[in-house]
Amino acid sequence: MTDTVEKVDYSSTLYLPQTDFPMRAGLPQKEPETVARWQKMDLYKRLRASAAGREKFVLHDGPPYANGNIHIGHALNKILKDVINRSFQMRGYDANYVPGWDCHGLPIEWKIEEKYRAKGKNKDEVPVNEFRQECRDFAADWIKIQAEEFKRLGIEGDFDNPYTTMNFHAEARIAGELLKIARSGQLYRGSKPIMWSVVERTALAEAEVEYHEVESDTIWVKFPVQMLQVERESGKSDLLEASVVIWTTTPWTIPGNRAISYSSRYPYGLYEVTAAENDFGPQPGEKLIFATRLAEECAAKAKVTLALVRSVESSELAAITCAHPLAALGYTFQVPLLDGDHVTDDAGTGFVHTAPSHGREDFDAWMDRARDLEARGISSKIPFTVDDAGFYTDEAPGFGPDAEGGAARVMDDDGKKGDANKRVIEALIAANNLFARGRIKHDYPHSWRSKKPIIFRNTPQWFVYMDKNLDDQTTLRSRSLSAIDDTRFVPASGQNRLRAMIEGRPDWVLSRQRAWGVPIAIFADDKGEILVDEAVNARILEAFEAEGADAWFAEGARERFLGGRSNEPWIQVMDILDVWFDSGSTHTFTLEDRPDLKWPADVYLEGSDQHRGWFHSSLLESCATRGRAPYNAVVTHGFIMDEKGEKMSKSKGNVTAPQDVMKDSGADILRLWVMTSDYSEDLRVGKSIIQTNIDSYRKIRNTVRWMLGTLAHDKGEEIAYGDMPELEKLMLHRLAELDRLVREGYDAFEFKRITRALIDFTNIELSAFYFDIRKDALYCDAPSSLRRRAALAVIRRIFDCLVAWFAPMLVFTMEEAWLSRYPDAESVHLEQFPEVPAKWLNPDLDAKWAKIKKVRTVVTGALEVERREKRIGSSLEASPVIHINDPALVKVLDGLDLADICITSGVTIATDEGPAEAFRLADIPTVAVEPKLAEGTKCARSWKITADVGSDPQYPDVSARDAAALRELAQQD
Template sequence: MTDTPDTARGAQQDWRDTVFLPKTEFPMKAGLAAKEPAILDRWAKLGVYDRLREQRAGRERFILHDGPPYANGDIHMGHAMNKILKDIIVRSQSLMGKDAPYVPGWDCHGLPIEWKIEEAYRAKKLNKDEVPAAEFRAECRAYAEKWVAVQRAQFERLGVMGDWDDPYLTMKFDAEATIAGELLKFATSGQLYRGAKPVMWSPVEKTALAEAEVEYEDVVSTQIDVAFEIVEAPNAPELVGAHAVIWTTTPWTIPVNQALAYGPEIEYGVYALAPHFSATGAADEDVVESQRAWSDSHPLNHLVGKRLLIATELFSTVEARLSRACPPGQGVYLMQVGIAAKNSLANATARHPMHHLGGFFAKPRPFLPGEFVTTDAGTGLVHMAPDHGEDDFLLCKAHGIDPVFAVDGAGMYRADWAWLGGQGSVINKKFVASDGPICTDLREAGALLAASDDFEHSYPHSWRSKAKIIFRATPQWFIPMDGSRSSVAPAEAGASSDGAEQQPHDAATARDIAAELPGFAGAAGFGPVVTPTNAPTLRGLALDAIERTRWVPARAENRIRSMVEGRPDWVISRQRAWGVPIPLYVHRQSGDYLRDDAVNARILDAFRRGGADAWFGADHQALLGPDYDLADYEVVNDILDVWFDSGSTHSFVIEARYGEGTRANLYLEGSDQHRGWFQSSLLESCGTRGRAPYDAVLTHGFALDGQGRKMSKSLGNVVDPLKIIGESGADILRLWVAQTDYFEDVRIGKEVLAGTSDAYRKIRNTFRYLLGALDGFSDAEKLGVDKMPELELYILHKLWMLDVELKAAAQAFEFNRYARALGDFMNEDLSAFFFDIRKDCLYCDAADSPKRRAYRTVLDILFHALVRYAAPILAFTTEEVWQARYPSQDGSVHFLEWPELPALPGDDAISTEWEDIRRQREAVTEAIEPLRREKTIRSSLEAEVTVPDLLRPAVELAEVFIVADVHQGDGEGVGVTRTDHKKCGRCWRLLPEVEADGMLCHRCDSVVS
C-alpha cells in the first residue's frame, strides 16, 4: 500500500521547529522604574526637544502656556496630574504635525516662598524684621532657585518634554522688568488708583491676600446680640429710647462700629421683655408683675421696662437666643408693644454702647438704608464697620463715613484707640469669646443681650498659614474693574460726618492715619484716576473675552463669568519684601502718580540690569531725571500681588519668544484657577491689550485618595507620585491621568493603580505580540490592500474609525475618551478577536502564503499606527517599543507624525457583515463555555457548532470561531457537541482529513514538505 502524505509522517514527530512562533526580545515584564531614567538620558543626549523644534519649524504652531507652580517643595499628585496632562496634549499636537513648544515655568515671588524663610527664622528664634531687606530677599531667591532645580528634575522624571534648559522664572531680571512694565502700562493708561477699602488681610502674615490665596474652613465662633439706644428719630419720635438690636459673629468689629443698616422694605416691631420661668411654662400675662420677678442677678435685668427694635420676622429667633443666655430654668418672652412705620428709621440715629468713652464713640450712629439687609438671620438690623466689610464700606462711603483704621496689620487695636487700645489679636478665640474683654465691657455697659460660643459656619483662612483672615481697610493700590474711580479727597477722607472732635487721631484725615500704618509710604496717596474717555471698562472687556474663549469643559465658562461679574476691584499691592515692587512716584501735594515715558524707560532699564532690587536700592533722583525733584515725590515701596506676576507671564514668555501679539492656544490648570491664574491673566491682558491672552482654557479637577477624600498628611492618605514612579514607573501615572475623567475630581489609590497597571499590561502585551509577530518582516513581504482577505479589510476599516475617533478626541483634549478608544481597540478588536483568529495563520501557514502576508502587512500597519497613537500617553514604553523594532543611534518615536493609513475600498458592506459575524462568534463562545467548565471539551478547537445562519462558508467560520466545524442549524440558538475529528500534530486543529491524532492536516503537510 502506498503511503499517503499523512501516514508518511509519524504521529509522534515533534513539529515545533516548523511553526513560525513570534520572536522578540521585548520583555513582558516592564521594569519601568529602572528603564525610564535610561530613556530620559537618551532623550537628553539626542536633544529630542530641540530637534523637534528644528523638524517642526515653519509648521502651524500650538502653544500650551504653562501655569507656574510655586517653587517651594517636592511635587505632589496635583502637580503630577497637571504636568502629565499638559505633556500628553503637547505631544499629541506634535504628533499631529504641529510645532508644539512647551516652556515650563515657576512662580518665584510672594508669600509661599517668603513664608518658608520666615518659618526658618522662627525656628532659630530670629525676627525677620531685624534682617536687612536685601539679605532677606537674597535668601528668598536662593530658596526659590533650590526648589526650581528639585522640581525640574521631578517633572522631567514624569516624562514631561520641554525647554528645561531655559524655563521661565518670574524672578529672572528680564521677567521682573517686564512685570514692572506691564504695571506701568496700567498706570500710564490711568487704570490704577490708591485708596483705602476693606481687603482680605492676614494678621499672621501681615499682608493683603488675593481671593485665590484664601480657603474656607468650618469654624465655631462667638455670636452676640447687642443693643444700640436710639437717640433721635425725626419720623418716629416714639422710638427714641428704644434699643435697636444687632447680631454679629465678629464681636471684634463692634469697637469700630460707625452706623446701623436697616432694610427699607423690612417690617420692624417694638418688643418688651418678660421673664419666662420654665422651659415649657407660659409667660405671665401681666408684664408689670412679671418684671418684678426678675432676680437681681438675672443677666437681662437691665432691660426691664426697655423696648427692643427687631424685625418682626425674626423676633422668635432673637427670643430663643436671649433665652439661651438666661440661667437654667429661666428664659425671656418678647411681647410686641408696637410696629414701626415704614420710614421710621430714616434719618434716625443711635448711640454706641461705649459712648461714655467720648470722642469717636460719642458720635451718633446713623441708621442707613441697606438693600443687602435681609431677614435670613440675625435681627433685621446690621451694625456697620466700614473698616471691615465690603457692604459696610460702600454704604458708609455713600453717606460720607470713612474708615478709621483702628485695627493694625497684626490684628491689634491701635494703641491710642479709646476702647481696647493695644489689645488683640482680633482673630484670637479667647479675645472675642463670650467671657472675653469685648463681651465683658458690653455686658458692663448694659448693651449685651446674649452671647454664646457656639455658632458654626464657614470662615476664610490663609491657605499658607492656615490662620483666620479678616476684612480690613488699608491703603492699597487697585486696578478698577468698572472704569474711573472717585479719588478719596484729602479734605474728606476719614473726617467725621459731623465734624466732632475725636481722640488723638480724630481731627486728622484718614490719609494722615494711613500714613502711620506699615506699608503706607507718605501722607499723600489717594490720587485721582485718569480713565480714557468712552473707554470700555476692564470688567466689560473681560466678560467679552470670556465669551470669545473656548472653555473646556464648556460649563467652566459660567464659573469664571460669574466670578468676573461679581469681583471687586483688583488689589494689586502687598506689604511684603519678596516680589516685584510697584515702581511709582506719587506727588506729595496732588496725590497723583507720575506718568512719564522717559522716567518709565529708566526704571525698566534699571530692572533689566539689577532686577527688583534695583528699585529698593535705587538712586531715585537719577531715575526721575532732571525734570523732577525727588523731594516732591513719595517713593512707593509696596510689592505687586504675585497673581499680577503670573498674570503677566504671557508677555515675557509667549510674546517675548514668539512675537508681539502672539496668544497661547491653551491654558490648562485646576478648577481653582478660575479665581486665580486664568482670571489674573485675563484681567492683565484685557487691561493692556484689550483681549484674552489665550484662545482656549482647559480645567481639570483635583486628585483625591481612593475613597474620594482630599489628601492630607493628618489623614495619612497622601499618595506620593514620586513613590509611585520609584516603584512602578512614570508611564503608570501617565496612563492613570489619561484614563481618568479629569474634568472632574479623580481618585487614586492602590486599587485604582492596580486597575491602571492591569490596563498597562494589556497594552504592553499587544505591542509585544506585534513585535514578535513581525519578526523578520520586510517591505518585500507586503501585500496590497486590494489582495487582502475580508477580515484584514475589516480590521483596517476599524483602524480608520479609530483614527478618526482619536484625532477628534485629541483635538477636543478628551484623553479619557482617547485612552478608552485606544485600549478597547487593542484589547477587543485585536487581542480578543483579530490576533486570536489569525494566530493559527501566523504560526502554521507557509511563510509566503497570501493570507499570512496579508496578516503581517496589516500587523505592520497596526504597529506604526498604534505606537504613534500611544506615544503621547506612554512616552517611555512607546520609545522602548520603537527602539525594539528599529534600534537607532538617533531615532525616536517622538519624532514621528500622525500615521497615514492606506486607502480602503469605499464599500462599507464588509464592515457591516463582519459586525454580524462577530456577534455570532460571541454567541458561539458563550455556548461553548458551559462544556469547557464541565470539561466535556478542553478547547474550543474540540467543538462542533450549529448556528441558525451560515454568514460565511463553514470552513471560514470554523477558523473565525476557532472550532472544529460549523453546520447550518434548524433551531434559533447555537448548538455545541464534541467533534470526532482527529488533532493535527502541528497546528492542533481537529479536522476531518486527519486520520489519527498527531498526523498532519493537508496544510501543515504542504508547509513542512
C-alpha cells in the same frame, strides 16, 4: 496509522512570535535610562528642528511655586500639559513647551522667615537685598529639583531655558506692565477693607485664601434709637424708646461700626419684652426691633418672651438714627440705618451690623450713601481701628493703646484669638447693650500659606479700577467679560464660573507689604497722585533689565530714578506687587518676547482653583493692557482626593506621592491613571486605583508585545486593499474610525475617551477577537498565504497607529516599543500620527460583522460551558452545530469560514430553531448551539482535529493545509 507515525516537533516550522520586548516592563529601572537617552540626544532640540516652519501650537505653562518637591497635583497638571503638547506635535504642529516657575511672594519668603526664626533672627534686621538674595537662591534650588522631577514624569520641554518670574528681564517686564496700567489711569491709591494676614503682615488676594470651619463668638447687640428724622403724628414716636438689635460673629468689629443695614423687602416689627430668664440682657418692658420672621428665634437666644407691639414700616426705619452701643467709651457719633440689598432674613435679626473698615459689603453700603450722610451731618470718614499686627488703634476708644491694660488684640502672631472679643463683650454688658451671646461653627477665611485665620481691615493700598471708563468707552470689567465670551472653556462650566467672579469682584488690590517680589515701582505724592514721567520710567526699566528688581531697594535708588526731579516731594512706593500680578504678566515676557512662541496662547490649563487665580489675574492684566485675554482656550482640571474621596493629608496618612508611584510602578502608570480619569472632576487615587491601572497597562503592553513578536516575520509587503480578506478590511475600518476618534479627542482634550477606546480596542477587538482568530493563519499558513500576508500588513498598520496614538500618553513604553520595532529610528516622539485612508471606512462591512460577532458570541458561550464542565479542553476539540432560525443571518454567513472565526476544528450550520437543550443567549434568540466534539485526527502542527490529517504521505501526522505549508517552507530552505 497515527499510532505508528514517529512524533515530530514542528515548533520550528511555525511563525511563532519572536521579540526581545519583555513582558515585565521594569519601568522604575528603564524609565530613567530613557530620560537620560533623551537628554543625551537632545530630544527637545530635535523636536524643534523637526517642526520648523509648522504652525505653532502654544500651551502656556501656569507657573508652580518653586518651594518644595512636586506633589500628586503637580504630576496631574504637568502630565495633562505634556499629553496635549505631544499630541499636537505628532499632528503637524510646532508644539513648543516652555515650563515656568513663580518665584516671588509669600510661599518662598515664608520659608526664609521660618529659617530666620529658627535661628532667633529677625528678617527686618537684615538688609533687604540680602534677604531678597536668599529668597532668590532658595527658589533657584527648588527650580532645579522640580525640573528633574518633572523630567522623570516624562515631561518634555525647554527645561534648559524656562521662564521664571525672578529673571531680570521678567522683573523688568512685570514692572513695565504696572507702569502701563499707571500711565492709563487705571491704578490708584485707596482705602478699603481688604483681607489681611496678621501672621504674615500683608494684604491677601481672594486667590490666596481658603476656608476652614472654626467656632466663633457670636453676639446680639442693642443699638438704642437716638432720633428720628420724621416723628409720627402722635408727636413722640414709640420707636424712640426702642433698640435696634444686630447680630455678628465678629464682636471685635463693633468699635468699627458706623451704620446698621436693613432691607425694605422684609417686614419688621416693634416688640416688647414681657418676661426674661437671663443673667444679663433685656428685661421686661424693653422695646426692641427685629425682622418679623426672626423675632421668635432671637427671643430664644436671650431667654426672653416677646410680644408684638406693632409693625414697623421701611420709611420709619430709614428715619432712625441710633446711638452706638459703646457711646459711653467715646463712640458718640450717630449710627444711621441704611437700606441694603445684602441683608437677608434667613439668619440673625434682619439688621446687619455695618463696619465699613471690616467688610466689603459694609464698605460698599457705606460709600454708596456717603454723600447723603454728609448732608445729614454724619461724617463718612472710615476709621482705621485695627493695625497690621491686629491691635486696636487709638481710633477704637476704650480698646486702643491708651486703654487700661493696653491695646486689645484681635489675633496674635500665631494666628490665635486675642482678647479683643472678650473685652468688647464685657464692655457691651457693662453698657447694658448685649442682648445675647453664643458660639457658632462656620467657615472662615484662612491664609492658604500660613493656614491661619485672617481679618478684614481698612488700609491704604494700591488698586486697579474695575469700572473706570477707559479711552475706548470700556472698563476693565466689561473688557474682561467680553474676553470670557470669546474664550473656549473645557469643561464649559468654567466660563460661567469665571464670569461670575469677574462680575462680582471688587477693584484689584495690587499691593503687598512684603520684601520678596517685584515692587510697585512708582512714585506718588502724599495724596496718592502718581508721577507719570517717561524718562523716570525708562530709567527704572533699564535698571531692572540689568540688575533685577533689587535695584529699587538699593541705596540711592530714589535719586537715581528721579534724576533731576529728586528734589520734588515724590514718595518712592515700597509695597510689593501681588504675586498674582507677576504670574498674570507671564504672557508678556514669555509668549510675546520669545520668538519660538506666539501671543495669545492657544491654551491655558490649570486646576479649577485658578478661575480665581492665574486664569483670573492673566485675564485682568491682559485686558487692562491689551484689551483681550492672553489665551484662546481655558482647560480646567479638578483636585485629587484619596480613594474614599477624602482630602489628602499627611496626618491621615492617605497621601499618594508621585515619587513613590514612580519608584514602585513607573511614571507611565501614573500617566495612565491621569488618562483614564475624568480630569474635569475631582480625581481619586490610591493603591487599589494604581493597581487597576497596572493591570490595564499590562494588557496594553502584552498586546504590543505580541504584535512585535508577530511582526518579526513581517517583510514589509503591501497588500492591495481590494485583495484583502473581509476580516482584514474590518480591522482597517476600525483603524479609520479610531483615527477620527483619536484626533477629535485630542482636539477636545478628551483623553479618557481616547484611552477607553484604545484599551477596549486592544483588549476586545484585537486580543480577544482579531488576533485570536488570526493566530492560526499567522503561525501555520504557508509563506505564500494571502491570508497570512494580509494579516501581517494589517497588524503592521495597527502597530504603527496604536503606538503613535498612545505615545503622548505612555511616553516611555511606546518609545521602547517603537525602537524595538524600528531600531534605526531616533524616537517615536519625532514621528507623526500615521495617515489613515478614508477609503478604509466601511460601515456596511462593520454592520455585517456585528451580526457575525453575535453568532460567534453564542458559540463562545456554549464552548465555555463545555470547558467548565471539563467535556473539552481547547475549543479546537469542538465542531459545533449552529442552528440559525433567521434566513437573513444565514445569508450573511455565506462564504465565511466559521470554524476559523469561532476557533473550532469545524462548524455545521443548520437552518432551524435547534433542539430545546441547545445553548442560547437571551439577547440573540435566533441562534442556538450544540457543542459537538470534532471528528478526525489532531494535527501535530496546528492542533486542529480534521479528517484530512495523513492525506499527504510525506507528512502523515499533519493536515493537508499544514503539509502544503511544510513543503513550501522546505523549498525555501
